[in-house]
Amino acid sequence: MTTAAEFVAVSRHFGDFTAVDSLDLAIREGALTTLLGPSGCGKTTSLRMLAGYIEPSAGKIMIGGKDHTDAPPEKRDLGMVFQSYALFPHMTVAGNVGFGLKLRKVPRAERARRVAEALELVGLGHLGDRRPKALSGGQQQRVALARAIAIRPRLLLLDEPLSNLDARLRVQMRGEIRRIQAETGLTVVLVTHDQEEALEMSDHMVVMNAGRVMQQGAPDELFPAPANRFVAEFLGYENFLTLPERGLVTVRPELLTVAPGDVGGGETAVSATVRSIAYRGVEVRVALDATTGAGGATTPLVASLRGDALTPEDRAALHPGGRVTVSARPDHLVSLAG
Amino acid sequence: MKRSSPVAASLAVLGYLVMIVPILFVVATAFTEGETLRFPPEGLSLRWFDEATSYQPFTDALLSSLQLALLATVLALAVGIPATLAIMRGRLPGRSLVEGLFLSPLILPELVVGLALFQQLMLQLELDNFQALLIGHTALLLPYAVRVTGASLVLADPALEEAARGLGASPLRTFFTVTLPVLRPGIISAALLSFVTSFNNVPISLLLQSRDFRTLPVTMLDYVQQNYTPIIAAMSTLLLAATVVLAVVAERILGFARIFGGINR
Ligand SMILES: Nc1ncnc2c1ncn2[C@@H]1O[C@H](COP(=O)(O)OP(=O)(O)O)[C@@H](O)[C@H]1O
Ligand SMILES: [Mg+2]
Numbered sequence: 001m002t003t004a005a006e007f008v009a010v011s012r013h014f015g016d017f018t019a020v021d022s023l024d025l026a027i028r029e030g031a032l033t034t035l036l037g038p039s040g041c042g043k044t045t046s047l048r049m050l051a052g053y054i055e056p057s058a059g060k061i062m063i064g065g066k067d068h069t070d071a072p073p074e075k076r077d078l079g080m081v082f083q084s085y086a087l088f089p090h091m092t093v094a095g096n097v098g099f100g101l102k103l104r105k106v107p108r109a110e111r112a113r114r115v116a117e118a119l120e121l122v123g124l125g126h127l128g129d130r131r132p133k134a135l136s137g138g139q140q141q142r143v144a145l146a147r148a149i150a151i152r153p154r155l156l157l158l159d160e161p162l163s164n165l166d167a168r169l170r171v172q173m174r175g176e177i178r179r180i181q182a183e184t185g186l187t188v189v190l191v192t193h194d195q196e197e198a199l200e201m202s203d204h205m206v207v208m209n210a211g212r213v214m215q216q217g218a219p220d221e222l223f224p225a226p227a228n229r230f231v232a233e234f235l236g237y238e239n240f241l242t243l244p245e246r247g248l249v250t251v252r253p254e255l256l257t258v259a260p261g262d263v264g265g266g267e268t269a270v271s272a273t274v275r276s277i278a279y280r281g282v283e284v285r286v287a288l289d290a291t292t293g294a295g296g297a298t299t300p301l302v303a304s305l306r307g308d309a310l311t312p313e314d315r316a317a318l319h320p321g322g323r324v325t326v327s328a329r330p331d332h333l334v335s336l337a338g
Numbered sequence: 339m340k341r342s343s344p345v346a347a348s349l350a351v352l353g354y355l356v357m358i359v360p361i362l363f364v365v366a367t368a369f370t371e372g373e374t375l376r377f378p379p380e381g382l383s384l385r386w387f388d389e390a391t392s393y394q395p396f397t398d399a400l401l402s403s404l405q406l407a408l409l410a411t412v413l414a415l416a417v418g419i420p421a422t423l424a425i426m427r428g429r430l431p432g433r434s435l436v437e438g439l440f441l442s443p444l445i446l447p448e449l450v451v452g453l454a455l456f457q458q459l460m461l462q463l464e465l466d467n468f469q470a471l472l473i474g475h476t477a478l479l480l481p482y483a484v485r486v487t488g489a490s491l492v493l494a495d496p497a498l499e500e501a502a503r504g505l506g507a508s509p510l511r512t513f514f515t516v517t518l519p520v521l522r523p524g525i526i527s528a529a530l531l532s533f534v535t536s537f538n539n540v541p542i543s544l545l546l547q548s549r550d551f552r553t554l555p556v557t558m559l560d561y562v563q564q565n566y567t568p569i570i571a572a573m574s575t576l577l578l579a580a581t582v583v584l585a586v587v588a589e590r591i592l593g594f595a596r597i598f599g600g601i602n603r
Contacts, residue, residue, distance in 0.1 A: 051504060053504075073500065074504070076504075077506075079504070079505075082501060083497075086495055086501040088501075088502075088516060090519040104506060
């Protein structure tokens with residue numbers, strides 16, 4: 001694995017506030033890395049430090065193995081797509097896409113070819129003569145993408161690229177960005193607060209909170225094994241309970257089984273009272289209060305059952321106030337650090 | 339659009355009347371055949387326009403005024419635009435102080451500014467009166483240049499300049515290829531406003547004038563103090579016509595929304 005860029009103990013303070021706290025992160029060449037986390041956790045600040053728009057308070061930014069901490073943005077050769085797209089209003093679409101090539105003194109004919117190629121790649125080959133303001137939001141974003149790609153950047157940086165699009169377009173663009181990344185072989189860093197987007201798009205995802213990395217890894221490694229409660233909650237886990245022998249564990253709602261009756265006991269079975277039931281077609285979601293403490297303390301749990309697999313006895317027990325036993329396979333429980 | 343109330347509409351009409359009617363009287367008297375400035379005009383002729391355009395103190399002063407207004411506008415923009423960028427985009431330490439400094443001519447009485455410049459520039463530094471006038475007018479126009487271009491800079495997306503940098507443009511290159519073109523409507527309106535302000539200025543010009551270099555408003559003011567002929571009405575009418583043409587051309591090129599909105603989108 002080659003490293004395209006690296007944060008080495010990078011911090012950024014704004015006055016007394018620490019927006020990014022000693023970030024160590026390697027960006028793998030040719031992969032799509034997402035920075036995922038709630039609003040305000042330092043994703044944009046990190047990306048802008050990589051691009052050279054914000055100076056780190058401490059640490060080093062390495063690009064292509066060389067220290068770029070003090071290099072201005074124009075010396076970094078990165079392609080950035082801004083949340084506002086930032087298309088130049090006084091230039092045509094082709095003028096926008098060719099801007100970086102002109103600065104690199106690419107001869108006119110080759111420039112035209114590469115502009116056309118970049119616009120083709122984002123599916124806007126026919127719109128080169130338009131002004132940006134004559135385009136829809138989705139088209140403007142594609143132009144911004146083409147402009148960043150046309151310079152053949154060392155990294156492509158995307159800050160919440162899908163958040164200004166409507167829901168349908170957003171899902172479509174996830175695939176488009178993956179396709180463009182595969183076709184160009186570009187190294188991509190994408191910032192998002194949407195865990196579904198990160199899971200679907202990433203080769204490598206980095207979950208951040210309060211300026212720190214909470215956990216990182218490939219989506220299929222990370223999702224089944226969140227390291228701590230924050231990551232688990234952020235990835236959509238809802239069930240958290242403390243077991244006497246294992247400490248804090250989490251388990252996904254669809255991995256719980258609910259049986260009628262009050263059998264209790266056992267490491268991975270607890271008795272519970274049904275709080276409410278929601279039928280969602282195939283899925284039946286059951287909210288439960290599990291009796292976990294000796295003094296009758298309860299913990300809320302959610303189980304997701306398959307409606308067509310329920311027996312008549314199950315159905316009889318599933319009403320608010322019904323007593324049930326909730327269990328899970330030990331290997332489906334994920335121990336959390338806290 | 340919201341419908342205005344009848345009261346507001348009548349007030350607006352009244353306002354226009356108060357402004358326009360006296361001007362119409364001036365325009366009408368300019369076309370008189372007689373010797374005196376009076377309404378209604380006696381007969382109809384263009385003779386006073388002939389007189390006005392061939393009266394050398396006026397034509398000399400017109401050229402002086404145009405020259406001064408043009409140079410002062412260019413200087414005010416050349417200093418004001420970078421100053422605006424430094425104030426609004428830069429990381430100046432005493433930023434509000436600097437802004438205050440650039441805007442202060444707006445609130446100081448112009449006579450005081452003129453007198454101060456007269457004492458400092460002409461008596462102390464012994465500049466000639468054109469140089470002193472140029473400095474005085476530039477100072478007078480700076481607040482307009484800073485305010486109007488500043489208003490359009492507020493509306494411009496800072497990411498535009500960042501995007502240009504990221505694509506490989508140096509700060510200077512970014513300024514010329516992105517910042518200036520995006521601010522162009524604001525800069526043009528600042529230039530128009532500055533030009534007209536300088537061209538019409540009396541107090542500063544009055545204090546810094548000399549026999550060799552005198553602006554048109556000051557010359558006309560001098561003239562009406564001595565004489566009361568329709569030549570002054572004819573000259574005013576010509577200036578009015580020129581202003582209207584300028585406004586129409588500006589509207590054609592930019593549109594008022596853009597002149598006053600001040601940004602290229
Ligand atoms: N220029 C700034 N001045 C002060 N605080 C800032 C500045 N930029 C960002 N912050 C703060 O730093 C934190 C991280 O911001 P940001 O990186 O934009 O978060 P994210 O992109 O993850 O939502 C936020 O709390 C934000 O308010
Ligand atoms: Mg952000």
